[in-house]
Amino acid sequence: MNIKQGSTSADTRPAFARRVFYIPGYDPIHPRRYRELYRKEGAAQADISGYGLTLNARSGKGRYGWQVAARMDGAEIASEVDVMVWSDIVRDSMSQTIAATYLQLVRTAWVYIASGALLRLMRLRKGPVIAALYPVGFLLVQAALAIALAYGVCRAVSWAWGAALPYDALGDVIGAALGIGAGYALLRWFKKRDGKFYAYYLMHDYAYSARYRGANPPALEARMAEFADDIAAALTGDADEVLVVGHSSGAHLAVSILADLIRGGRVPPGGPALSFLSLGQVVPMVSFLPDAHRLRADLAYLSHSGALTWVDVTAPGDGCAFALCDPVAVSGVAPPGKRWPLVISAAFTQTLTPERWRALRWKFFRLHFQYLCAFDRPGDYDYFRITAGPMTLGQRYDGRAPSASRIERPVNKFTGMAP
Template identity: 60%
Template sequence: MTADRHDDGPEPDGQAPSGTGKVMKRRVFYLPGYDPIHPRRYRELYRSEGGKQAKISGYRIAQKAAQGDRFGWMVRGQTGRDVTVAKIEVLLWSDIVRSSMDTGVLGTYLALVRTVWIYLSTGAFRRLTLLGRGPVLAALYPVVALLVQLAVALGLAWAAGALVSRFVYPGAGWIVALPLVVLILRGFRRVDRRLFAYYLMHDFAYSARLRGAYPPELEARMKQFGTAIAAALASDADEVLVVGHSSGAHLAVSILADLIRAGRVPANGPALSLLTLGEVIPMLSFLPDAHRLRRDLHFLSLRDELTWVDITAPGDPCSFALCDPVAVSGVAEPDRRWPLVLSAAFSQTLSDEAQEAMRWRFFRRHFQYLCAFDRPKDYDYFQITAGPLTLAERFAGRKPSINRIDVAVSGYTSIAA
């Protein structure tokens, strides 16, 4: 099936939210995607964009540093008379990302060959094309870009070698050509902060290298994350909200599935909420050895211990917009509860000027979920993280997007351990 989609800080001051069922204290755990950058940029993004959204939407929000060993910050939000204090923590795995990217030029090209072979030989790439053009083009971009860079390097080196052989010393051209290929490719890598070819190639290669299984170092880190979330669930918070962005979405799914299976979600504890943003789950769940992820998707979709809302947007070319990750992975039951699949509808919630400014800034669009909207509807990242309503209350009665894709597409559906 091919589907085209359209948009349809400070400490508490003792004032409790008015009414019942409102959130006075919230713990937020943010799981970033495959990102080697220091998490301070998430703190500064929250500060700048939260201030913009508060001004647009007419509420107050203040932020300050949080105490503790893990990186985070405190937020105080006030909507009318309702005051909510949230502690937001970033669950760090950027060191794992940096380590996986430290392979050199040759290692990157070997990863390219291996990754392309895995996706083509398993049929996963063909099935991913059925979910939309955006993420498929995003996946093809680093492959094409790196091959073009190699062609340019070889072409220039051949030309230089031919000139040396003709005008300097016959047959000596290769002495110049081989080092020149290396120098040119290294030059391309040095400017990858603008091109993102190496970054994206390592992103896809890291997910694919074990054919969909989580690497051991990531499994170990996920257990640490689970311990932190379990501690919050045993606190006096009113809500524990886990936010998984991009590649962080499937990590969040597996972490919460583990916690529920282990009985670490108390029945009378804080409300447990999962918000997945700009997810790329099919890139992993469509691979043959992603048994663990598919099992976790299946399990979590049936549970009543949590609320799971999935937000994407057709305007984000780096996510699988409006794809129900459980359904397209082929593990949905007829009576499943989650996720509630909704659109951030950039074409409706952002001004024409804002959309034009992001027209060719694909990564900026992928991060828009964490930013301010000119014409916000019910999706407001700052109200969700620092407002008075739980995720369940905020989206109570909300129907899923009518343009969602909720049919099985993956060729691999096994959830066996």
């Protein structure tokens, strides 16, 4: 075991210092989940790859995070990781009644279907579209089962009443009441077990973007401004690299945050290298919506900026991501002189052993987090070398060719970048 929690010598001076800002996706869970994932998977990767990591819990107030001391390739590296928490906003958006969730279903389906976004997304990757349709389908199945149960109970009670007593309309009333109660109880049973089904969770996720037709809700915009302030402060510090990691829907938040920073002149020349790593991105689910003007403008702006390095990592084995889809190009906003992102594959079928791949291939949500985990046969993508190693993201991928199977054709109907 090459990773542990503890302290390092105060006399050790790192050869490389890094600040990491991790922006999670639509996730209501406490950020300690990410620290434990880093601890566990970092240990596994350290054993496989033969380097050392020491994880230290951060004390005091401030954003949730941890410190990592690493020894790789003969160098000592110190990384400080901050989790940019917006789980409270997610939880607030998920506090919906059963009836409100079904209303969200109707509104979300209408936005994606009526705008034509759904059909265009299917021209990119069917996996994430199926993932988007899953909560709609499963919630409708739940409703159908509840209606069938309600009808069955109603008929059974009415029949039993009529068999025992002379026919009376009261039997129908009692049967209807008991039937409705049974149907509602079944719906509540499904909702309580959504930790296994993910239907309500995913419905809330897609509804969150669809509600504003691709624009950011005010509460999220305010939180993103706070994130930008923290990153800007780090860019004036003495780190060698400031690395922003955006996972899943956190990737499109990072795009806008970084575009705001660069556009606002908050990336000082001669300061730390600014790097952006997007993982398992689902950018088209938002950028293809009618009112995603801000995101499309930020994608275009960031893609030709010389102020940062942007590497986008996905894998065809991740059915929840738009694998190898260049988020700028497919959104139809690639400008002349486009530089970013460098689109590469984590290639799960090659970087995981056959046994490991067979164990994970049908665990879709687990695979969506594989980017943050250990690989049995790591290639040039290693999350722990990127976040705790002795090279900047730009140095690590200097000269790296993009994936030959990447998708760059523009299929978005909505390409406007101003309201």
